[in-house]
Amino acid sequence: MATLMLRGAPIGNYDGVLFDKDGTLSHSEPHLQELAEARIRTALDLWSATGQSPNPDLRPLLSRAFGLENGGLHPAGTLAVAARQDNMISMATVFCLLGCGWPQALELSERCFELVDQRHSTSPSPSPLLPHADRLLQRLHDAGIQLAVISNDTRSGIQSFLNHHGLSDRFSDCWSADDQPRKPDPAAVHQLCQRLNLTPERCALIGDAETDLSMARTAGIGCVIGYLGGWAKQPELPSATHRLTDWDEIGLITTP
Structure with a gap:
């Protein structure tokens, strides 16, 4: 016993x-912060590539969606506790808030996650x-x-x-x-x-x-x-x- x-x-x-x-x-926490920043930068690039006008709300909304705050990550935020698919839906929801239809928003979000995965395929150790x-x-x-x-x-x-x-x-x-x-x-x-x-x-x-x-x-x-x-x-x-x-x-x- x-x-x-x-x-x-x-x-x-x-x-x-x-x-x-x-x-x-x-x-x-450090790895998840890096991942959030990589996804946000890629999302901004994809948004520009669609021909949409630059939107100053995109970065702060994505930061809030992932739980980034004051240089750290909220321990109850989406990136900290939720699964990959949930984080993908959070990003797509932000795109919808800024004027995308759901099919396009989900496509952008999935593409963003795929690109980040490809660029970080040789990621550092766990x-x-x-x-x-x-x-x-x-x-x-x-x-x-x-x-x-x-x-x-x-x-x-x-x-x-x-x-x-x-x-x-x-x-x-x-x-x-x-x-x-x-x-x-x-x-x-x-x-x-x-x-x-x-x-x-x-x-x-x-x-x-x-x-x-x-x-x-x-x-x-x-x-x-x-x-x-x-x-x-x-x-x-x-x-x-x-x-x-x-x-x-x-x-x-x-x-x-």
Whole structure:
């Protein structure tokens, strides 16, 4: 049996821990900011190529749609928590607000994402692990706790991140944007737990987004933990049962 400890106090016995990736395990804010800027620059170029007059509202609207603010990224913004398709729809909606019909707006948005993908096909290594995450994951794995990632990244993106950091052997499974339903549907939690052969109440979920934590509560997860240390601006997580800012705040006691 393994007892999770938070700042020296026990918070429960669990057989599995489900982790979000971006902003929880991964220090993804700098990479996501670069991605947002690349998509915005490409969108501006595509807008000009259509023969539309320059529109001073396009950049600020796209920045707000992606969650860019004050030189950082809002931890609850579209780019931080939503899947690729949702971000594509956000961009298309901005184009509609500026006068495009929906078919053209969606075509522009899809083309923008494709071009950015092509230009960044030799992108740098996956985002770094957040401090002290590696040793916590090793302790949990060594204690026989099943670990899984539940993320709106693609399955290949999750696997690339885990492989790059040498973590693949510590995780039993993942639930990605390629799986249906996507989070924050509570059914995503239920199906992932079924894959792990665990009940939700025997699992903890740790994430940095209110949507994830609310999903976990609805799904009947036994312990809902909000992680605050992944962003320059700390997220607001009212659904969290517990909160932490550093992975070293979590300890573990094992008994035969």
